[in-house]
Amino acid sequence: MFFCRFFARLFGALLLTSVLSMIFFSCSFHYEKEGEVLRFAISTEPPTLDPNLATDSVSHFLLTNLQCGLTRFDTDTLKPIPCLAESWRYEDGGTKVVFRLKSAFWSDGKPLTAYDFIYSWRRLLSPELGSEYAYFLYDLVGAYEFNTGKINYFPGVTAEGDRTLIVYLKKPIVYLPSIVSFMVTFPVRQDVIERCGERWVEPECYPEVGPFVLKEWKHEYKVVLEPNPYWVGKKPKVKRVELYVVSDPSTAMNLYVFDFIYSVGLFSLAIYKFRNSPDFITSPALRGFYVGFNINKKPFNDVHVRRAFAYAVDRNAVVKALGGIQIPATSWIPPGMLGHNPSVGLPFDPKRAKEELALAGYPDGRGFPAVKLYFNHSPENRKISEVLQDTWRKVLGVNVVLESMEWKTFLYTVVNEKPSLFRLGWGADFPDPHNFMDLFTSNSGNNHTGFADEEYDRIISIASQTHDETKRQELYTRAQKILLEEKVAIVPLFWGVNVGLRKPYIKIKHNPLDVIYFDEIDFDFSKMKR
Helix, strand or coil, rough: CCCCCCCCCCCCCCCCCCCCCCCCEEEEEEEEEEEEEEEEEHHHHHHCCCCCCCHHHHHHHHHHHHHHEEEEECCCCCCCEECEEEEEEEEHHHHHHEECCCCCCCCCCCCCCCHHHHHHHHHHHHCCCCCCCCHHHHCEECCHHHCCCCCCCCCCCCCCCCCCEEEEECCCCCCHHHHCHHHHHHCCHHHCCCCCCHHHCCCCCCCCCCCEEEEEECCCEEEEEEEEECCCCCCCEEEEEEEEEEHHHHHHHHHHHHHCECCCCCCCCHHHHCCCCCCCEEEEEEEEEEEEEECCCCCCCCHHHHHHHHCCCCCCHHHHCCCCCCECCCCCCCCCCCCCCCCCCCCCHHHHHHHHHHHHHHHCCCCCCEEEEEEEHHHHHHHHHHHHHHHHHHHHHHEEEEEEEHHHHHHHHHHHHCEEEEEEEEEECCCCHHHHHHCCCCCCCCCCCCCHHHHHHHHHHHHHCCCCCCHHHHHHHHHHHHHHHHHHCEEEEEEEEEEEECCCCCCCCCCCCCCHHCCCCCCHHHHHHC
């Protein structure tokens, strides 16, 4: 989203962050004479509302309603449309992009300027900030060099007055208008950050330029949003949004019995319970889940070990344990996206798995060290991990210890300690295969596998500027073979499907990106039971 973009943001049987933690949402509807109130449950506190630092789906869910970028997605077509930019044009063969900004204002009444974007993008790339998403702007001139400390000034973005932003690219890329819809590229206020320091994301300081404002944030309990009177777009129908931290999915699920839950990210038992309900909905999702290896740590520094573990993954068993609606996957680019090729990857093959482990010097698992599989705690992630543990034991004869962690701890561990075996997912940040494939390039801040391959990087770079879709498909197929068959840096498990419970009186546009804009929510009270 991102997430990635992920993603996964809302309505998922498994809703994981753009680097991918499980989250679920439920929502109640409360009708008042003065307007409408939506109440959601989120499984964890948002780690941050700093657009430049956010990586998870809870933060993304909030940020896409508190802030906005140069563009946002049309929820019908998934194409980028103007948000804070009113227009853009390409010059110099596509390497110069000129954005003209709308006459917009921050929630404190201060005018939005191009310099708010410049400050944000330089901050995102600054080595001192250490943003995992800094690589998102590496297509801009000087971005990589600035982020890695080779130069001390970022020349890739400038301004001509307050309302003209100019972006300079190293090469023409086909997805720039999509990139600038993602949260890490949102504008931020230098004056507020300098005045408030680390507390700039708290309600008393936080400046918004999106459809809603951060009215209240009681940490680990409740977040409240209300419409932004300075929002440049259409006035929201929703008058108040209340988000409660409910860590137990069964608690949120049980609330639906009382007929006031709007939607919930369903776990497996709930799928079985509600799949025949008229409120039960499904839709496609641009979201994938995988097991990752640290290819530089023993025993997974041996490609034969990695292949053995990949061949020993029974994806059908994993999906069955989750309720059976997900799509088993051996390849990485999801259905509905250019580059999707389900024939790529290593299938479940116990015989080949045993052979590969023997080639690594561990026949029938003899002498293989105990290893840990790290994952963030949730009922679904526990089920996935238990199926993997059981299959690896039966097929390979190896002992895999399950290490469950709270999301923030897990995220810190994956980013900083680089465990040898972990389970993650990815939801699209924007609907282009580059967002999935760029994840595992050498410079990606979200690549925690240690995988770095010159040919892979070169292919992804060429594909990013290739307009011929047939050629692009060929390039991504080759890149996936390197990632999944030759080097085996990850093992795809399944592609997600959006699942939810929606009351008929609430009208929301669903899309494979799981982006939910509260300002687009409408109501049909004729369908409401009194």
